Amino acid sequence: MGDVVLKCEHLHKNFGRKEILKDVSLELEKGDILGFIGPNGAGKTTTIKLILGLQSITSGTVNINGYDITNNFTKAIEKVGAIVENPDLYMYLTGYENLKLIANLYKGVGKDRIDEVVKLVKLENRINDKVSKYSLGMRQRLGIAQAILHKPNLLILDEPTNGLDPEGIKEIRELLKELAEKEKMAVLISSHNLLELETFCNKICIIKNGKVMETNKIEDVKNVAKSGYIFEIDNTEMVDKMLKGVTVIDNTKFKIDIEREEVPSIVKRLVENDIKIYSINEEKISLEDAFLKKTGGNVID
Amino acid sequence: MIRLIKNELAKIFKKKSFYIVMLVTLAFIIGYNVIMKNISNSENINYYGNLDEQIVYMEAELKELNPLDENDKSQYIDYKSSLETYKLMKKYGVNSWQFLIVQTKINPYLRDLATYDTMINKDEVAYKETLNEYNELISRLDKEDWQSFARDDLEEANKQIEEQKKIKESAETEKQMAEADKMIRYLEVQKQTLEWRLDKNISYESSYYNGLIDQYYNSSISVIDYEMSKSESDTTLMKQDYYDSLERANKAKYDIENGTRTQDESNARGMLVNFFSEYEIFIVIVIVMIAGTIVSEEFNKGTVKLLLIRPYKRTTILTSKFITCLIMLAIIIISIMLMQFVVGGVVFGFDSLQTQAIEYDFNAHSIQEMSIASYMLIQTIGKLPIYVLLMTLAFALSTLFNNSAVAITLTLLGYMGSSMINMIGIQLDLDWVKYFVTPNWDLTQHFFGAIPMYEGTSLEFAMVINAIYFIIMLIPTYIVFKKRNIKNI
Numbered sequence: 040m041g042d043v044v045l046k047c048e049h050l051h052k053n054f055g056r057k058e059i060l061k062d063v064s065l066e067l068e069k070g071d072i073l074g075f076i077g078p079n080g081a082g083k084t085t086t087i088k089l090i091l092g093l094q095s096i097t098s099g100t101v102n103i104n105g106y107d108i109t110n111n112f113t114k115a116i117e118k119v120g121a122i123v124e125n126p127d128l129y130m131y132l133t134g135y136e137n138l139k140l141i142a143n144l145y146k147g148v149g150k151d152r153i154d155e156v157v158k159l160v161k162l163e164n165r166i167n168d169k170v171s172k173y174s175l176g177m178r179q180r181l182g183i184a185q186a187i188l189h190k191p192n193l194l195i196l197d198e199p200t201n202g203l204d205p206e207g208i209k210e211i212r213e214l215l216k217e218l219a220e221k222e223k224m225a226v227l228i229s230s231h232n233l234l235e236l237e238t239f240c241n242k243i244c245i246i247k248n249g250k251v252m253e254t255n256k257i258e259d260v261k262n263v264a265k266s267g268y269i270f271e272i273d274n275t276e277m278v279d280k281m282l283k284g285v286t287v288i289d290n291t292k293f294k295i296d297i298e299r300e301e302v303p304s305i306v307k308r309l310v311e312n313d314i315k316i317y318s319i320n321e322e323k324i325s326l327e328d329a330f331l332k333k334t335g336g337n338v339i340d
Numbered sequence: 341m342i343r344l345i346k347n348e349l350a351k352i353f354k355k356k357s358f359y360i361v362m363l364v365t366l367a368f369i370i371g372y373n374v375i376m377k378n379i380s381n382s383e384n385i386n387y388y389g390n391l392d393e394q395i396v397y398m399e400a401e402l403k404e405l406n407p408l409d410e411n412d413k414s415q416y417i418d419y420k421s422s423l424e425t426y427k428l429m430k431k432y433g434v435n436s437w438q439f440l441i442v443q444t445k446i447n448p449y450l451r452d453l454a455t456y457d458t459m460i461n462k463d464e465v466a467y468k469e470t471l472n473e474y475n476e477l478i479s480r481l482d483k484e485d486w487q488s489f490a491r492d493d494l495e496e497a498n499k500q501i502e503e504q505k506k507i508k509e510s511a512e513t514e515k516q517m518a519e520a521d522k523m524i525r526y527l528e529v530q531k532q533t534l535e536w537r538l539d540k541n542i543s544y545e546s547s548y549y550n551g552l553i554d555q556y557y558n559s560s561i562s563v564i565d566y567e568m569s570k571s572e573s574d575t576t577l578m579k580q581d582y583y584d585s586l587e588r589a590n591k592a593k594y595d596i597e598n599g600t601r602t603q604d605e606s607n608a609r610g611m612l613v614n615f616f617s618e619y620e621i622f623i624v625i626v627i628v629m630i631a632g633t634i635v636s637e638e639f640n641k642g643t644v645k646l647l648l649i650r651p652y653k654r655t656t657i658l659t660s661k662f663i664t665c666l667i668m669l670a671i672i673i674i675s676i677m678l679m680q681f682v683v684g685g686v687v688f689g690f691d692s693l694q695t696q697a698i699e700y701d702f703n704a705h706s707i708q709e710m711s712i713a714s715y716m717l718i719q720t721i722g723k724l725p726i727y728v729l730l731m732t733l734a735f736a737l738s739t740l741f742n743n744s745a746v747a748i749t750l751t752l753l754g755y756m757g758s759s760m761i762n763m764i765g766i767q768l769d770l771d772w773v774k775y776f777v778t779p780n781w782d783l784t785q786h787f788f789g790a791i792p793m794y795e796g797t798s799l800e801f802a803m804v805i806n807a808i809y810f811i812i813m814l815i816p817t818y819i820v821f822k823k824r825n826i827k828n829i
Contacts, residue, residue: 088825088826091648091649092648092649093645093648093649093825093826094825094826095823095825112653113651113652113653114651116649116650116651117651119649121649123645123649123826124642124645125642127641127642127643127645127646128643128646129351129354129641129643130641131354131355131356132351132354136350136354140347140350140351141646141650143343143346143347144343144344144347144650144651144652145650145651185646
């Protein structure tokens with residue numbers, strides 16, 4: 040087991056009488072990329088704000104690098120970089136001036152580091168333009184740049200792909216992948232869009248109505264709904280007697296939950312029984328399907 | 341903390357709005373200086389209105405009147421003497437030294453002459469005598485010899501003083517004695533002004549020094565009136581008037597005796613000395629604009645999140661913003677002052693700035709001289725509580741309500757309403773108004789032993805009240821900022 044970077048235990052948050060978060064616990068180790076997934080209004084942003092000390096915690100603890108966020112705020116937040124909600128930057132300043140302001144607040148973040156980060160997020164050509172002239176994608180990238188400027192070991196990104204077109208999403212995803220490898224930090228990314236996370240997260244946390252539904256390795260979530268194969272044959276009347284674990288879809292199609300290695304033996308048995316096989320397709324389960332199965336749709340109280 | 345303050349300053353100086361307001365201020369300063377210069381060039385506006393119009397009017401009216409008719413008699417004398425006076429004024433010009441002589445010395449003769457017109461059987465001998473005296477005066481007017489009039493007056497004053505002294509010696513009641521004393525003091529003032537006129541060559545022609553002679557005379561008369569009729573029931577307002585006259589008389593005296601122009605407001609020095617009364621509104625607007633947005637704008641635009649997730653306590657962040665406002669206040673005051681210094685110098689010339697500043701010290705009963713720089717410093721220190729408190733109010737409102745518009749508007753309304761509160765307090769004689777901040781935040785009213793607006797306030801009292809209001813505003817601001825949940829935007 041690696042070093043624990045972020046540990047949230049039994050977080051509760053009430054706004055008046057309304058319970059926004061109910062017993063949320065999270066843990067991130069060095070090198071983890073955690074996808075924090077939930078529908079809109081599930082409590083993702085609130086959780087992130089509690090972690091960052093932007094809102095008061097009703098009960099529970101947040102511990103970053105061994106420091107408690109409420110009792111030892113400055114120590115705890117020192118090695119954290121974040122974007123919360125939108126990348127809200129000073130629109131009347133240039134990209135470089137924005138980064139300079141952030142760099143000024145940390146010891147040892149100089150011009151070299153700013154240039155390095157600018158190159159990393161590929162904003163070299165536009166860094167001296169006013170942020171008000173940036174596209175949303177460029178602002179997201181500048182937001183990421185300000186978050187990683189001081190070499191944090193925990194990066195928290197709240198919906199970093201929100202409002203971007205598919206091309207922009209792809210860009211950001213590639214950038215984050217590169218960053219996670221290069222800068223070697225624990226990353227927490229929230230999103231309501233599963234597809235964009237499944238390819239590079241190694242952990243996943245599903246939250247719904249302020250409650251954590253599932254925290255696991257990404258493969259485990261996928262296993263919730265088992266994969267299988269769909270066979271197309273001339274007649275499905277006999278198959279459920281011949282094979283175990285068969286779901287008949289219609290006269291010519293059935294589904295069977297098996298591993299890849301078992302496919303040849305199933306084919307052999309069907310052929311032996313004089314059944315004509317027209318096609319065999321693997322049924323892939325995406326994270327999204329697993330997610331929908333888990334949450335059973337979305338209800339916001 | 342210093343890093344935070346540096347950042348805050350950088351943010352302010354990158355904003356266009358700051359420069360726009362400062363540019364508008366500069367434009368105002370230039371305009372104001374140019375206007376003042378033009379006014380000073382066309383000094384002494386003829387307060388008699390249009391003399392020509394008056395003359396035509398009088399002539400028309402006189403045609404309707406019969407001097408021998410008992411009913412028209414008094415009106416005839418009025419119109420006839422006025423007409424002749426106006427004609428003479430027109431002849432010599434309203435700014436000439438003769439103007440005053442015509443007004444004070446020749447007018448009575450003209451009235452006498454007009455009176456003879458209304459008599460059916462006038463005394464020819466007496467009439468001739470008056471006419472001769474009148475003609476002699478007119479010939480003296482043409483000789484450009486104003487000193488002779490001053491000398492005559494001086495002689496007359498001396499004579500009267502002797503007379504009054506005799507009356508005093510032979511006075512039987514205290515009242516008579518006091519009356520004579522008062523007369524003697526009046527005459528001494530008059531004698532003083534006449535001696536100055538002759539010594540310093542100040543003619544009756546309208547000029548800066550002629551104005552000062554008038555100022556000295558009028559103020560001194562007020563001072564004597566107050567001192568001679570002193571009673572227990574004096575209100576603060578009367579006392580303030582007295583102090584005001586005392587100050588004006590002494591300042592006029594200083595200038596006349598030293599040949600300086602400290603009371604001249606239409607030169608680079610005068611404009612600078614009056615800096616705070618002319619440009620206070622600009623200082624207030626700019627600092628309130630900055631203090632009213634420095635916190636709320638970050639909340640409204642969401643940038644506060646960038647700031648609050650840095651390794652600094654919230655208290656530190658708020659303090660650095662407040663200190664930034666204080667630094668900006670200093671920068672604003674100094675730069676507007678510099679603007680006036682440079683613009684005033686360019687428009688009027690820098691020479692006048694060499695004259696020292698003077699202030700009448702009511703404790704020492706004497707004029708204190710100081711350099712313009714130290715005078716400005718004293719003034720700035722005295723006025724500083726106004727700006728710091730208004731700034732703190734805007735800062736507090738902006739933090740508490742997260743709304744720049746509310747913060748700026750309420751603060752400016754408070755500033756504008758402050759003089760109203762003070763006036764109401766004085767007029768209705770509400771003693772408790774002195775515990776408000778507005779009668780206390782201008783410390784200059786306590787300097788040099790002057791009488792403050794409210795009785796019972798002092799420099800120490802004012803500073804304590806100011807400090808209390810300052811702290812009352814800041815405490816909730818810090819508590820709210822520290823505890824605030826950053827809501828979704």
